[in-house]
Amino acid sequence: MKKVFIETQNVQRLRKVVGMAVDTEKGRPGMVAVWGEAGTGKTEASQMLYAERGFYLRAMEGITQCAFMQDLCYEVKGSRPHGTHRCKTEIIHELEGTHTPIYIDEADRLDIRRIEDLRDIYDMTGCPIILIGEQGLPTRLESRPRIIDRIPQEFRVPFGKVERADVMLFALEAADLKLTPEAAALIHAEAKGIFRRVHNGVLSVESAARVAGVRDVSADLVKQALGIRR
Known part of the structure; x- marks a missing residue:
């Protein structure tokens, strides 16, 4: 069997939302949340879209705040500075003005403080942050008004079952x-x-x-x- 990628209705909807987020003016709500059952194709869709434009990082279980920011900095500019603040500063400097989307897979694994780091990056650069996770992700995001308020209703994408x-x-x-x-x-x-x-x-x-x-x-x-x- 050949390895192929098909544009399901889920993928088409996500592509449209990411396009809208990229076009969102800096300073306006424009983060994205994607969630659904395991196996519905969220990871494959995000990897395909990031290959067209953007950065992709999978959150590993139990990763520390500093290690996560180092991994993200490496994806963005190929370096792993010491310290969370320095990583964040270099990521912001590299991304400012680019509106390049950042896909964070398994985002429901992240400590909420790491999602706050991503919110800081979004606020400073305007680059869309696409948070991808399983069905518990919306509940985690809703616990922080500063985060959920940056995700407009139309940028909340539940991945349904395939047709x-x-x-x-x-x-x-x-x-x-x-x-x-x-x-x-x-x-x-x-x-x-x-x-x-x-x-x-x-x-x-x-x-x-x-x-x-x-x-x-x-x-x-x-x-x-x-x-x-x-």
């Missing part, structure tokens, strides 16, 4: 398989709308289709490949 149409498109582009609507519905139902599970399901169906020598996939073939008995 059946996304399943059909992914199977076609990644595995050159044509799913019937019934076949796509079965994969979608088994995956419960989680993109990671869709990937695994299509991988199993691809193997079964190769053995059968077909690329047009019926519901019966999906049932066989995924062990569905209903």
